[in-house]
Amino acid sequence: xxxxxxxxxxxxxxxxxxxxxxxxxxxxxxxxxxxxxxxxxxxxxxxxxxxxxxxxxxxxxxxxxxxxxxxxxxxxxxxxxxxxxxxxxxxxxxxxxxxxxxxxxxxxxxxxxxxxxxxxxxxxxxxxxxxxxxxxxxxxxxxxxxxxxxxxxxxxxxxxxxxxxxxxxxxxxxxxxxxxxxxxxxxxxxxxxxxxxxxxxxxxxxxxxxxxxxxxxxxxxxxxxxxxxxxxxxxxxxxxxxxxxxxxxxxxxxxxxxxxxxxxxxxxxxxxxxxxxxxxxxxxxxxxxxxxxxxxxxxxxxxxxxxxxxxxxxxxxxxxxxxxxxxxxxxxxxxxxxxxxxxxx
Amino acid sequence: xxxxxxxxxxxxxxxxxxxxxxxxxxxxxxxxxxxxxxxxxxxxxxxxxxxxxxxxxxxxxxxxxxxxxxxxxxxxxxxxxxxxxxxxxxxxxxxxxxxxxxxxxxxxxxxxxxxxxxxxxxxxxxxxxxxxxxxxxxxxxxxxxxxxxxxxxxxxxxxxxxxxxxxxxxxxxxxxxxxxxxxxxxxxxxxxxxxxxxxxxxxxxxxxxxxxxxxxxxxxxxxxxxxxxxxxxxxxxxxxxxxxxxxxxxxxxxxxxxxxxxxxxxxxxxxxxxxxxxxxxxxxxxxxxxxxxxxxxxxxxxxxxxxxxxxxxxxxxxxxxxxxxxxxxxxxxxxxxxxxxxxxx
Numbered sequence: 001x002x003x004x005x006x007x008x009x010x011x012x013x014x015x016x017x018x019x020x021x022x023x024x025x026x027x028x029x030x031x032x033x034x035x036x037x038x039x040x041x042x043x044x045x046x047x048x049x050x051x052x053x054x055x056x057x058x059x060x061x062x063x064x065x066x067x068x069x070x071x072x073x074x075x076x077x078x079x080x081x082x083x084x085x086x087x088x089x090x091x092x093x094x095x096x097x098x099x100x101x102x103x104x105x106x107x108x109x110x111x112x113x114x115x116x117x118x119x120x121x122x123x124x125x126x127x128x129x130x131x132x133x134x135x136x137x138x139x140x141x142x143x144x145x146x147x148x149x150x151x152x153x154x155x156x157x158x159x160x161x162x163x164x165x166x167x168x169x170x171x172x173x174x175x176x177x178x179x180x181x182x183x184x185x186x187x188x189x190x191x192x193x194x195x196x197x198x199x200x201x202x203x204x205x206x207x208x209x210x211x212x213x214x215x216x217x218x219x220x221x222x223x224x225x226x227x228x229x230x231x232x233x234x235x236x237x238x239x240x241x242x243x244x245x246x247x248x249x250x251x252x253x254x255x256x257x258x259x260x261x262x263x264x265x266x267x268x269x270x271x272x273x274x275x276x277x278x279x280x281x282x283x284x285x286x287x288x289x290x291x292x293x294x295x296x297x298x299x300x301x302x303x304x305x306x307x308x309x310x311x312x313x314x315x316x317x318x319x320x321x322x323x324x325x326x327x328x329x330x331x332x333x334x335x336x337x338x339x340x341x342x343x344x345x
Numbered sequence: 346x347x348x349x350x351x352x353x354x355x356x357x358x359x360x361x362x363x364x365x366x367x368x369x370x371x372x373x374x375x376x377x378x379x380x381x382x383x384x385x386x387x388x389x390x391x392x393x394x395x396x397x398x399x400x401x402x403x404x405x406x407x408x409x410x411x412x413x414x415x416x417x418x419x420x421x422x423x424x425x426x427x428x429x430x431x432x433x434x435x436x437x438x439x440x441x442x443x444x445x446x447x448x449x450x451x452x453x454x455x456x457x458x459x460x461x462x463x464x465x466x467x468x469x470x471x472x473x474x475x476x477x478x479x480x481x482x483x484x485x486x487x488x489x490x491x492x493x494x495x496x497x498x499x500x501x502x503x504x505x506x507x508x509x510x511x512x513x514x515x516x517x518x519x520x521x522x523x524x525x526x527x528x529x530x531x532x533x534x535x536x537x538x539x540x541x542x543x544x545x546x547x548x549x550x551x552x553x554x555x556x557x558x559x560x561x562x563x564x565x566x567x568x569x570x571x572x573x574x575x576x577x578x579x580x581x582x583x584x585x586x587x588x589x590x591x592x593x594x595x596x597x598x599x600x601x602x603x604x605x606x607x608x609x610x611x612x613x614x615x616x617x618x619x620x621x622x623x624x625x626x627x628x629x630x631x632x633x634x635x636x637x638x639x640x641x642x643x644x645x646x647x648x649x650x651x652x653x654x655x656x657x658x659x660x661x662x663x664x665x666x667x668x669x670x671x672x673x674x675x676x677x678x679x680x681x682x683x684x685x686x687x688x689x690x
Contacts, residue, residue, distance in 0.1 A: 008453035010481075018453075018479055022460060026467075026474045030439045032495075033473045042475035044440060044493065051396055055476060055491055057444035061483040094375045095389060099402035099489055108353035108363075115367060122371075128378045129371045130387035131400060134363055136355075138406040139484030144444055146400055146491045148389065150377075 038251070039159050040088035040235060041149070050156060052093075052149040054085035060140030068184045071110055073212045074143070075117025081238065082147035083125050084216035084291045088236040089158075090224065091151035093125060099133040101142030125218060155230060160251040162233035162296040168256060168315040169231075169305065171220045171292045173264040174241055175280055178287025179272040180204070180211030186276070206268040214291040220310060221293075227304040231295035240288040242335050246324055248296065255322035258315035258335065285326075285335070383596070384504050385433035385580060386494070395501060397438075397494040399430035405485030413529045416455055418557045419488070420462025426583065427492035428470050429561035429636045433581040434503075435569065436496030438470060444478040446487030470563060500575060505596040507578035507641040513601060513660040514576075514650065516565045516637045518609040519586055520625055523632025524617040525549070525556030531621070551613040559636040565655060572649040576640035585633040587680050591669055593641065600667035603660035603680065630671075630680070 010018065023037040034050060035043035041054035058078055060066060066074075079096060086093040098118055102111065122129050127147070187199040201208060216236070224231065233248045241263075249256050263284045273280040296317055297305060305311050315327075324335040355363065368382040379395060380388035386399035403423055405411060411419075424441060431438040443463055447456065467474050472492070532544040546553060561581070569576065578593045586608075594601050608629045618625045641662055642650060650656050660672075669680040 006452075006454060010447060010449065010451065010453055010456065013453055015479060018456070021453075022474075022477075022479075025460065025464060028473050028475075029471060030473045032439055033475055036473060036475040037477070042440065042442065044475070047392065051493075053440075053442060053476060053491070053493065055442045055444055055478055055489070057446055057478045057480055057487065057489055059446050059480060059482050059484070059487065062446075062481055094377055095387065095398075097387065097398060097400045097491065099400055101402055101404050101407075101487070102355060104355065106355065107351075108355055108358055108366075109351060111355065111363070115370065119370060126374060128373050128375045128381060129367075130373075130378055130381040130389070131398060132367075132382070133400055133402045134360060134367075135402055135404060136407055137404050139404070142402065142404065142446070142487055144400070144402055144489035146398070146442065148396075148398065 035158065040085040041091070041147075043089070043156060048153050049150055050153055052086050052089050052091045052151060053146065054082055055144065055146040056082050056085075058143040058145075060142070065188070066141070068188055069212060071113040072117035072120075075114040076121045076213055078143045078145050079118055079121035080214050080216050081291060082145045083121070083127065083218070084236040084238070086147050086149035087216050087218055087221050088234050088293060089149070089151060090155050090221060090231065090234060091149040092221065093127045093147050093149040095128045095130045095148040096122065097131040097146045098129060099144040101135050101137035103137045103140060106141070125216070157231045157234040157295065159233050159235055159248050162248055162252040162254055162317050164254060164317055164319055165299055166232050166296040166317040167299065167302060167313050168245065168258060168294070168296055168317065169311050169313050170237070170241065170264060170294050171217050171310055172290070173266040173269065174237065174290050174292065175273070175283030175287045176207045176210035176266055176269045177214060177289035177291075178283045179269055179276060179278065180207035180209070181289070182276050182278060183207065183272060184211065204268070204272055206266060207272045211289065214289065216291055217293045223308060223310065229297055229301045229304050231297050234293060234295035237290040237292045237294050238288060240286040241294065242285045243288075244294050246335065248294070249317075249324055253320055255318040255320050255324060256315060256335070257318050257322070257325050257327055260326055260328040262312060262314040264312045264314070380503065385430040386436070386492075388434070388501060393498050394495055395498055397431050397434050397436045397496060398491065399427055400489065400491040401427050403488040403490075405487070410533070411486070413533055414557060416458040417462035417465075420459040421466045421558055423488045423490050424463055424466035424470075425559050425561050426636060427490045428466070428472065428563070429581040429583070431492050431494035432561050432563055432566050433579050433638060434494070434496060435500050435566060435576065435579060436494040437566065438472045438492050438494040440473045440475045440493040441467065442476040442491045443474060444489040446480050446482035448482045448485065451486070470561070502576045502579040502640065504578050504580055504593050507593055507597040507599055507662050509599060509662055509664055510644055511577050511641040511662040512644065512647060512658050513590065513603060513639070513641055513662065514656050514658050515582070515586065515609060515639050516562050516655055517635070518611040518614065519582065519635050519637065520618070520628030520632045521552045521555035521611055521614045522559060522634040522636075523628045524614055524621060524623065525552035525554070526634070527621050527623060528552065528617060529556065549613070549617055551611060552617045556634065559634065561636055562638045565638050568653060568655065574642055574646045574649050576642050579638060579640035582635040582637045582639050583633060585631040586639065587630045588633075589639055591680065593639070594662075594669055598665055600663040600665050600669060601660060601680070602663050602667070602670050602672055605671055605673040607657060607659040609657045609659070
């Protein structure tokens, strides 16, 4: 490998830096490539109806811990998070491929559990499993899912279309998946110290389900269609609200203002947060894995969404010069994004 | 995990057994799914021009050994083998996505090398890199590539369309990639025993290149188009001629007869085989990773292909009852396929 002096650590660049670097060296030559790297999904095709493609790689020890994640849930989640990327383009998923790297410690019965979860998600969201690759692995379990979807050209929502005065909206609630993860990690640590103690997760069904079995927001895409609202920008909340909102803002060349008291937080999340001594706002802003849809709409569409209980307006888009800000009462605090936590470990 | 008595080892089922099992539990509900699991690529879309999707997962220690595979070559090969699957449907690749799992032992300079190879293959085969996922890894390097392509409905060639009397054809030559791998493994073993000895790979450029930098047969698809020949069945030679021909035969419900003296073997492969004390026929039949195209054509098309130096007729399709046979002079030997070697390790 390379001498130390020629060596640049990936952690110095970070995930988004690396993606930017790759994107810059890519040249687009096919006329069927409408949008390449840089959004929730690639947009392909020469007709009016476009094909959407998104892919995720999930590695044991980085994205999941099999000591507390059941394989069935893992299969379901692996599909769900990919479908979420297709919905985030205002599209509908149609097919997936699933590739697995399996170590010999997994018997067939374990693979069946994993596929039961995969097919359950396929069934629920009406997508077909059409291919993949299976191989052995000398390390842990590897799951690679590619989701394929479609959308009419005029309905596709990118990250870069928002403008000053647009409203910032988010579906559902935030922070619960992160709190669920912290609970599972806490119980794992207790169990490690004393295997005789049974895990105590009573009353935390909601936050645990948000972590273990997230549901992509297909219903929001249906609501938007029904209400004839095409968002000006959209992304799914996977890295955390702050980070994902900043993707929209940087790509659109705008600033933003988010009101802390508007952040949607479930009451059971608040209970879990208190038990864990975690600030609910921090969980909502930086927790990640919510798989909610974060989108912006033109002011004229306010009437169409304001009464929908599944959607909350949390702020508005400002001029780029104003920066990215969080409003807490009289205070204005700059929003900060968290990158790729994995690589910094 | 499960009790031993309830445990079925994956190696008992094998790769193809596992794929069959998955395919059987999958239900197709989308009208845009033309072909799901079971061919070189999935076929999607409701229009005349179909979308083809194929995906491969490559894991360090299983599919490649970084002690002798340069990262640039690895990137090139990862793309090449995926494009090969699209050509094997008689289609043209248009885009790829590449996901990487990277351990912190890789500096940015190493990732640049890998992408240089990836983009070189994209450039050569005129495909766009349109997305992917990058993540850290606590184990080795993981590469997942999805290739997207297109083909007119009437030109798509599946594995299941061949019939009695069709001719069995193969492009290029066979066995070289396997021999290249054996040479690299030999030199690695020597180096391990005595690091002072420089690897001796003189005169083996061709077989090494076949292993390290395979080229998918885009040219064969062009030749077939030019000659107006649509094969009755096609597959790319990744597992080895025997195994891949048997996929065609079982899916088409036919038998086959392959003539040992017709197998195309490069003279440099013969030299390497002798040096390594490996039978060239065994390398050609079971070596794998040739990424040549194996296809069958109707007898009426014989005139159109017989003089092409890139294509060799190696046998013909028979009735299912005749089985899968190899003809060596007066002798008839049953062909046997090799499965998923990895999982049996």
